[in-house]
Amino acid sequence: xxxxxxxxxxxxxxxxxxxxxxxxxxxxxxxxxxxxxxxxxxxxxxxxxxxxxxxxxxxxxxxxxxxxxxxxxxxxxxxxxxxxxxxxxxxxxxxxxxxxxxxxxxxxxxxxxxxxxxxxxxxxxxxxxxxxxxxxxxxxxxxxxxxxxxxxxxxxxxxxxxxxxxxxxxxxxxxxxxxxxxxxxxxxxxxxxxxxxxxxxxxxxxxxxxxxxxxxxxxxxxxxxxxxxxxxxxxxxxxxxxxxxxxxxxxxxxxxxxxxxxxxxxxxxxxxxxxxxxxxxxxxxxxxxxxxxxxxxxxxxxxxxxxxxxxxxxxxxxxxxxxxxxxxxxxxxxxxxxxxxxxxxxxxxxxxxxxxxxxxxxxxxxxxxxxxxxxxxxxxxxxxxxxxxxxxxxxxxxxxxxxxxxxxxxxxxxxxxxxxxxxxxxxxxxxxxxxxxxxxxxxxxxxxxxxxxxxxxxxxxxxxxxxxxxxxxxxxxxxxxxxxxxxxxxxxxxxxxxxxxxxxxxxxxxxxxxxxxxxxxxxxxxxxxxxxxxxxxxxxxxxxxxxxxxxx
Ligand code: G16
Numbered sequence: 001x002x003x004x005x006x007x008x009x010x011x012x013x014x015x016x017x018x019x020x021x022x023x024x025x026x027x028x029x030x031x032x033x034x035x036x037x038x039x040x041x042x043x044x045x046x047x048x049x050x051x052x053x054x055x056x057x058x059x060x061x062x063x064x065x066x067x068x069x070x071x072x073x074x075x076x077x078x079x080x081x082x083x084x085x086x087x088x089x090x091x092x093x094x095x096x097x098x099x100x101x102x103x104x105x106x107x108x109x110x111x112x113x114x115x116x117x118x119x120x121x122x123x124x125x126x127x128x129x130x131x132x133x134x135x136x137x138x139x140x141x142x143x144x145x146x147x148x149x150x151x152x153x154x155x156x157x158x159x160x161x162x163x164x165x166x167x168x169x170x171x172x173x174x175x176x177x178x179x180x181x182x183x184x185x186x187x188x189x190x191x192x193x194x195x196x197x198x199x200x201x202x203x204x205x206x207x208x209x210x211x212x213x214x215x216x217x218x219x220x221x222x223x224x225x226x227x228x229x230x231x232x233x234x235x236x237x238x239x240x241x242x243x244x245x246x247x248x249x250x251x252x253x254x255x256x257x258x259x260x261x262x263x264x265x266x267x268x269x270x271x272x273x274x275x276x277x278x279x280x281x282x283x284x285x286x287x288x289x290x291x292x293x294x295x296x297x298x299x300x301x302x303x304x305x306x307x308x309x310x311x312x313x314x315x316x317x318x319x320x321x322x323x324x325x326x327x328x329x330x331x332x333x334x335x336x337x338x339x340x341x342x343x344x345x346x347x348x349x350x351x352x353x354x355x356x357x358x359x360x361x362x363x364x365x366x367x368x369x370x371x372x373x374x375x376x377x378x379x380x381x382x383x384x385x386x387x388x389x390x391x392x393x394x395x396x397x398x399x400x401x402x403x404x405x406x407x408x409x410x411x412x413x414x415x416x417x418x419x420x421x422x423x424x425x426x427x428x429x430x431x432x433x434x435x436x437x438x439x440x441x442x443x444x445x446x447x448x449x450x451x452x453x454x455x456x457x458x459x460x461x462x463x464x465x466x467x468x469x470x471x472x473x474x475x476x477x478x479x480x481x482x483x484x485x486x487x488x489x490x491x492x493x494x495x496x497x498x499x500x501x502x503x504x505x506x507x508x509x510x511x512x513x514x515x516x517x518x519x520x521x522x523x524x525x526x527x528x529x530x531x532x533x534x535x536x537x538x539x540x541x542x543x544x545x546x547x548x549x550x551x552x
Pocket of ligand 1: 030074075076077293298341370371372373389391393418515516517518519522
């Protein structure tokens with residue numbers, strides 16, 4: 001029997017409805033495609049979404065009908081931006097080797113170019129079109145998500161996707177969770193939880209309740225939902241745990257599109273190093289508050305110092321050290337310290353003090369380039385891999401081998417038994433597919449409660465080096481090329497030497513420049529032992545030089 005062919009006529013007719021804008025070139029970056037839309041209801045990415053529909057179907061066929069995910073979101077970026085990324089069957093980011101295929105399709109100028117590129121891919125990747133295909137897709141609360149989802153659906157239909165499944169409005173981590181769950185065999189799926197939004201909420205609530213058993217209810221936590229989809233998800237979860245964790249929600253306005261991430265959210269807090277105005281209005285000294293981002297995949301904590309009322313940030317680095325310390329102690333208490341090795345993965349943005357603190361505590365630390373995909377893969381190499389970006393993206397991964405070891409472990413004392421059970425419950429609480437703001441803040445709450453710590457005690461582990469992160473607009477961010485996990489610039493030539501010359505003047509000075517993968521800018525990070533050092537030349541003179549290098 002002849003193998004099926006691309007449905008050329010239907011595909012060409014559908015593609016003509018989604019022409020590529022001629023003046024834009026698309027790139028699959030740090031977190032998939034991201035760009036500013038024409039308006040809040042914009043259409044810049046419609047052709048890209050149509051083509052993602054084609055590619056997601058092919059990826060699923062290539063993987064024998066396993067479910068592939070597509071998330072439509074621009075996460076922490078302003079409401080007018082939007083984006084999309086593909087999710088692989090275990091709930092992880094798209095295999096890096098397929099990113100170029102996505103970029104290739106997205107940039108085909110005409111329908112016939114697209115057809116040529118598609119045919120080329122099918123033959124190069126030896127895709128059997130007779131295989132089944134399943135694609136699950138969701139979007140955040142941005143109004144442009146709806147037309148983009150329609151374009152995606154058109155692409156799925158044009159490529160003959162057998163089972164397109166629309167989650168509607170969803171958090172990014174919930175989509176990752178569902179993709180992973182959909183691809184498990186029945187028995188494993190029963191243990192994992194139903195691959196549905198309800199299954200996700202129930203799994204988190206059950207694990208959290210078990211881990212909080214016997215602990216006093218926590219004091220109220222302020223949660224800033226960034227006026228995004230986190231607010232929607234939390235209305236379902238919060239009632240299930242309100243007896244043990246009372247939550248005071250702020251920034252839950254999802255009906256005003258322009259409010260998303262505006263003066264609120266994790267990125268606002270981390271970048272400006274101050275609480276959102278809405279939090280400041282109600283925060284009491286010493287009270288815990290946290291901010292999610294627009295698609296609820298990152299979280300940072302903060303509080304006002306009880307002594308002087310000053311803002312104190314507990315960012316991704318602080319979450320990583322808290323989690324690694326607590327889990328490390330549980331592993332020791334379970335009697336498995338010799339068997340289970342813990343490692344921490346960070347990026348160049350990690351505060352130097354956090355790295356030193358982890359190393360001082362005997363934990364191996366690896367530095368990888370920005371982007372969850374890089375951290376996730378590096379963390380998979382450990383029995384228990386803790387990964388967090390300073391901006392609050394992260395999770396803790398337990399390898400399959402570790403889960404088997406824990407399940408088979410025969411504790412020699414009640415204390416060992418309790419620690420083993422806590423570790424097993426943590427695996428359910430912590431999203432194993434991707435960083436998840438909700439699951440992460442529940443983990444933090446569990447740890448604080450077990451340790452009987454407030455934010456002050458948590459914060460005492462180490463003192464952050466003063467630091468500054470700024471965006472610089474340049475003519476061509478792609479002119480900036482880095483190496484050594486983005487810690488060194490190799491192009492424009494000579495710029496790194498000039499950065500080094502400045503940095504060397506300051507005690508504990510460190511600085512790097514890298515192109516953003518989600519915004520049209522380069523980011524400049526600097527830290528030093530004093531605030532004056534971190535700010536000093538990382539501000540005007542250095543940035544002006546940086547800009548002129550890129551524009552010349
Ligand atoms: C995305 C990525 C993160 C990255 C952030 C900023 O976050 O998932 O890993 O840290 O962008 O990346 P860049 O500096 O390259 O712009 P999100 O929350 O926007 O998905």
